[in-house]
Amino acid sequence: MPRAPALQGRASPLHRPAGGPPPRAGEDMRCRHTELFASADEASGAALALAMACDQADPGDHRPWLWVQDKAAIRLSGRPYRPGLPATLRHRLIHVAAARADDALFALEEALRCRDLAFVIGELAGNPAALDFTASRRLSLVAERHGVPLWLVRLGARHDLGSARMRWDVAAAPSPRPRWNADAPGDPRWRAELFRAHVFQPGQWILGHEEQSRELRAFAPDHGGVVPQAGARPLAAVPGYG
Numbered sequence: 001m002p003r004a005p006a007l008q009g010r011a012s013p014l015h016r017p018a019g020g021p022p023p024r025a026g027e028d029m030r031c032r033h034t035e036l037f038a039s040a041d042e043a044s045g046a047a048l049a050l051a052m053a054c055d056q057a058d059p060g061d062h063r064p065w066l067w068v069q070d071k072a073a074i075r076l077s078g079r080p081y082r083p084g085l086p087a088t089l090r091h092r093l094i095h096v097a098a099a100r101a102d103d104a105l106f107a108l109e110e111a112l113r114c115r116d117l118a119f120v121i122g123e124l125a126g127n128p129a130a131l132d133f134t135a136s137r138r139l140s141l142v143a144e145r146h147g148v149p150l151w152l153v154r155l156g157a158r159h160d161l162g163s164a165r166m167r168w169d170v171a172a173a174p175s176p177r178p179r180w181n182a183d184a185p186g187d188p189r190w191r192a193e194l195f196r197a198h199v200f201q202p203g204q205w206i207l208g209h210e211e212q213s214r215e216l217r218a219f220a221p222d223h224g225g226v227v228p229q230a231g232a233r234p235l236a237a238v239p240g241y242g
Helices: 044-056 071-077 101-112 133-146
Strands: 033-038 065-070 093-098 120-125 150-155 166-173 189-197 203-209 216-219
Touching: 033 044, 033 133, 044 120, 044 150, 044 166, 044 189, 044 203, 044 216, 065 071, 065 101, 071 093, 071 120, 071 150, 093 101, 101 120, 101 133, 101 150, 133 150
Parallel strands: 033 150, 033 166, 065 093, 065 120, 120 150
Antiparallel strands: 166 189, 189 203, 203 216
16 A cells, blocks of 8 residues: 655644644644544444554653543443553553542543653543533643643543544444455554544544554545545654644
């Protein structure tokens, strides 16, 4: 598969047409708070949040990371399965099971104040009253102030008011056929729609890992025309992603 030309320099301004390469929610554009809306019937939201966190992580960063779930989210998606996590993350996971959504939000906010954490993932089910715009804004301000990135997965939730700088709709997409064993499971793919962003134009992409480098990349969707040249583009090469 031909590779789309990479943009030069992470600090460069982001110039892209509608449906161009996806932005990277990380340091350069000061995007510390990202929301991913996903169905409660599949694990695509948590999986993509973890993939984005791993893609942006410094390989030399060995700090622990936090995964916070409320009771409803645990009932819908289960607890993290430590042996299934990437080897570099298994021993660093700190899991918090909160009884209520407001307890989970308190844990998230306190975690974002701790610079000894590499990143934070949260899972909340539905649209709890505790997660109003004020609570969302508090998470954004704390994450930006202390530099700890947050990926908040919204399971079975409708779009509501929120201050996250990037908000995605996420669903599972068909996996590519493996090169060497057609009967083996393919690498995961996600159909991701960025429907709200502070400094980026919304768009839709198929996201997944490049087979050799294992970097998170954007691939052309089935209907075509979203990613120029229908090639794989490393998200790390796009200014503003991380």
